Amino acid sequence: MSxxxxxxxxxxxxQCSGKTTLLRALQEHPKFKDFDYVIEMVRNLTKDGVKxxxxxxxxxxxxxxxxxxxQLEITKPTIxxxxxxxxxxxxxxxxxxxxxxxxxxxxxKEQFNKHIDEFDYIFITRPxxxxxxxxxxxxxxxxxxxxxxxxxEIIREYGLITYDLTGxxxxxxxxxxxxxxx
Numbered sequence: 001m002s003x004x005x006x007x008x009x010x011x012x013x014x015q016c017s018g019k020t021t022l023l024r025a026l027q028e029h030p031k032f033k034d035f036d037y038v039i040e041m042v043r044n045l046t047k048d049g050v051k052x053x054x055x056x057x058x059x060x061x062x063x064x065x066x067x068x069x070x071q072l073e074i075t076k077p078t079i080x081x082x083x084x085x086x087x088x089x090x091x092x093x094x095x096x097x098x099x100x101x102x103x104x105x106x107x108x109k110e111q112f113n114k115h116i117d118e119f120d121y122i123f124i125t126r127p128x129x130x131x132x133x134x135x136x137x138x139x140x141x142x143x144x145x146x147x148x149x150x151x152x153e154i155i156r157e158y159g160l161i162t163y164d165l166t167g168x169x170x171x172x173x174x175x176x177x178x179x180x181x182x
Contacts, residue, residue, distance in 0.1 A: 163175070
């Protein structure tokens with residue numbers, strides 16, 4: 001008897017690094033038409049009062065964590081725009097600023113350790129583009145750069161196998177397709 005495990009692909013990275021744009025391109029690609037897509041989950045949570053960007057705190061990060069874990073329960077092949085790696089990176093940043101407690105960071109870290117191996121592929125988008133003000137994402141370049149550094153720190157600390165996606169949307173899409181084996 002075989003147990004079916006749906007493919008899970010994570011696209012992570014800082015704000016304004018092209019994740020959502022790439023996911024929209026993947027939705028149009030014939031090889032990935034049967035995938036579910038988790039897009040803009042955090043943006044949707046702000047409608048329920050969750051604080052994001054530099055305003056985040058313990059409660060907000062725990063609510064984002066809960067929503068992230070629920071999204072991991074999808075039983076179809078899925079491509080995620082952010083997930084448990086992102087929650088851990090941003091939580092570490094907010095702990096550095098003193099906006100979160102050690103206890104909350106430990107909860108996030110425990111869930112990260114529990115779920116990170118569920119992903120078949122982890123792609124990282126890098127901040128190559130200007131920050132475009134949209135009324136939601138932070139436009140603070142120092143904030144974006146520090147989050148990018150934290151991604152690299154966690155990738156190194158945990159020995160994660162990741163693939164950087166850089167260049168134009170077409171270049172990122174081509175690299176993505178060449179790496180993912182369906």
